[in-house]
Amino acid sequence: MSSDIAVSVKNLHKSFKLPTEKAWGLKQAIFNRLKGIKGYKEQKVLNGISFDIYKNEFVGIVGRNGSGKSTLLKTLAKIYFPEKGSVEINGTLVPFIELGVGFNPDLTGRENVYMNGALLGFSNKEMDAMYDEIVDFAELREFMDQKLKNYSSGMQVRLAFSIAIRAKGDILLLDEVLAVGDAAFQQKCANYFTSIKGQQTVILVTHDMNNVIKYCTRAILIEDGKIKLDGNPERIANAYKNLWDK
């Protein structure tokens, strides 16, 4: 893999086994095995996806519900393993499939930051280095020693979001999380994303074509588990709108 490629995906296939029986347990499993029923049907979600993402590209992945975007993202994040094909990552990857994973209401803000960091694979020392930036971005310094359950929901997502964008990884994966909090904070998020456009590798799954046009340097349109279009964000945004305007 050449050194300016951040993510290389080759011929990626993924399918899920969806149970067809209502009762799902040991009893049913034994019955099914005895009767020779499979008990599930195979649902193809990713159907041969290949692309290379270069360093510092801001890539938007768009597509309708159920087209395989999130599955693709989870496969990139190694949460799902590829059934066929390969995913190669060059550098550290920081996935945010959802904000505030592992947040515990009974821990303080500070403890939650370190916990979240540990889940993403950062050591305490690495987190020490990022901690101030995270807290400053979230504007929550005086609340860090309070329990998370005493935070307002807006404060919680601000903290989670700040971890997401301040975590020092080479590649950032975001699933539909771009702006949180009140109008002022949303503006701050928007400024941040504008500032990193072309400076950091970001892969973003979104339905908002305005964001695609504003932040992305490249976009990929996915339909039925295949890449339909890949290229200029404006062209992709139009193609996305045309999906059902035919």
Next chain:
Amino acid sequence: MAIPNFIYKGNRVLLKELTKTDFKLRYQGSVLGYLWALLRPLMMFAILYVVFGKLLRFGGDIPHFPVYLLAGTTLWAFFTECTNQGIQAIVTRGDLIRKVCFPKYIVVVSATLTAVINLLINMVVVTIFALLDGIEPSWTWLLAPLVLFEFYCLTLGISFLLGAINVKYRDITAIWDVLTQALFYAVPIIYPITMITATSEIAAKVILLNPIAQVIQDFRYLVITPETITTWSYVGEGTPILKFIPIIITIILLIWGFWYFRKKSKRFAEEI
């Protein structure tokens, strides 16, 4: 690979954070807090002691029977706590597993480590009771941690194996619940093994092939009284290989459990 993985710093940090959180949150909101880690097994012991030690007089002529009983109940409490937490670990942490990628075994190990911390605290209590009851400290006490380590390996093996199956078939939780009830009576905890040897030597030997029984009896032998009947002393005259059966079972369960868990763990995120 699993072993270098464990040494990788990020994983150790995660293990530490998860265990710390678990332990911290467990008794949160209760007035006595951490004290419950001590009080629960002590109360359990008090009940069993009154019923089986005083009313039914199971103790017979066993020296230091209260401590003997306490050691048994403490180890048993560890076994049930450890396996229950371990088997449930993956399912309870399902939200994490669906959203972040990290080695899944960390979740199981961290769940069992909380039980290990409790066991260590309770071992202090057992030691205090032993000294109060007039048991002389002996060099054999130094071997007790080895037996405890064997016990931990056994519970970890069971946790990995059943925890992995439990992801898909939640029936395991219910089955294990009943099975532990049965095991409680199949192991000489409340009754001394001498009660069995008196009626059937074969039955006693079968009981002693169970690694749980072997660990409990060995621990009592090392810490409380050398008069304890152990697997080593009682089983396998003529066929010495039988003496190793409990240890072989432990090793097989640990390796099989870990292997099976690793094989299944890549699909946990989809199946939870």
